[in-house]
Amino acid sequence: xxxxxxxxxxxxxxxxxxxxxxxxxxxxxxxxxxxxxxxxxxxxxxxxxxxxxxxxxxxxxxxxxxxxxxxxxxxxxxxxxxxxxxxxxxxxxxxxxxxxxxxxxxxxxxxxxxxxxxxxxxxxxxx
Amino acid sequence: xxxxxxxxxxxxxxxxxxxxxxxxxxxxxxxxxxxxxxxxxxxxxxxxxxxxxxxxxxxxxxxxxxxxxxxxxxxxxxxxxxxxxxxxxxxxxxxxxxxxxxxxxxxxx
Numbered sequence: 001x002x003x004x005x006x007x008x009x010x011x012x013x014x015x016x017x018x019x020x021x022x023x024x025x026x027x028x029x030x031x032x033x034x035x036x037x038x039x040x041x042x043x044x045x046x047x048x049x050x051x052x053x054x055x056x057x058x059x060x061x062x063x064x065x066x067x068x069x070x071x072x073x074x075x076x077x078x079x080x081x082x083x084x085x086x087x088x089x090x091x092x093x094x095x096x097x098x099x100x101x102x103x104x105x106x107x108x109x110x111x112x113x114x115x116x117x118x119x120x121x122x123x124x125x126x127x
Numbered sequence: 128x129x130x131x132x133x134x135x136x137x138x139x140x141x142x143x144x145x146x147x148x149x150x151x152x153x154x155x156x157x158x159x160x161x162x163x164x165x166x167x168x169x170x171x172x173x174x175x176x177x178x179x180x181x182x183x184x185x186x187x188x189x190x191x192x193x194x195x196x197x198x199x200x201x202x203x204x205x206x207x208x209x210x211x212x213x214x215x216x217x218x219x220x221x222x223x224x225x226x227x228x229x230x231x232x233x234x235x236x
Contacts, residue, residue: 047171047214049225067224068128101170112161112176114218114225121170 002027004102004119011125012096018089018126022102022119029080030058035105036085037115038076040098048098051076052105053085092126099123129153129217133228139236140205148200148231150215155195159219162191162200165230166211174213175200202233210235 008020022036029036038050051066053076066074070089078085089096100122103115130153140146150160158178163171173182175191178198188203202209215228 046229047216047227049227051224065224110177110180111157111159112178112180112216112218113173113182114161114176114216115163115171116173116182118170118172 002104002117004104004117006100006102006119006122008100008122008124010123011127012092014093014126015091018087018092018096018124020087020100020102020122020124022085022087024083024085024104029055029078029083029085033057033107035107035114036076036078037103037105038087039101039103039115040096041101041121042095042098045098050074050087050089050100053078054107055080094126097124097126128224129156129219129226131215131217131226131228133215133231135231136229137232137234139234141236142205142207144205144236145201145203146205146233148213148215148233150193150198150200150228152196152198152217152219156217156219158194159217160191160193160198161216161218162189163214163216164209164211165214171214205233207235209233 003026005023012018033056035052037052041047054063073090075088102119104117132151160178162175165171179191190201212230212232
């Protein structure tokens, strides 16, 4: 069973760049076709999909999809040799303070069966 | 972007009660809807996908229905472990972004 684990700084200063890594265990990122997602949740607020990266075997499709509200500040990338994927968010502000989750989706998948496996989440504060 | 309006934002119920939560999409999403349960300090857990299909291991007291723009999650016979927050998610427009509902907190009366 695949497991995901986020890592990165818990505190970032305004205007700096936030980089988070999601480590994949229990399966290889190259074993199937996947979407690799980042999702965040500000305190007391609803979940927000940040974006996802599409891979197929060892091939990164390059079809990254990002939330329009973050487009231009966010990049999701993968390092399949390390079984990891990462989130890079530039020019952070207090509004980026949230719990950040990574999630995986094996594709093709049934409608709605998108975020099946989640990491435990990592709290990031911008201050 | 497709917006999801979830209601109510919170509800109080007793063990054994049945509760219904609704989500309305701003445009038709066929059956591209999922329901999640989230407990404090935990990641969300997928309960239902394709509007009405129960994810493996989820108790049968959870059920989903709807198609198009209007969807419901019903919990028949609340158990103590069901007190949590529930979110809907649309993934019909997967070329854009995925949108969650605002969440419904189910509290003990």
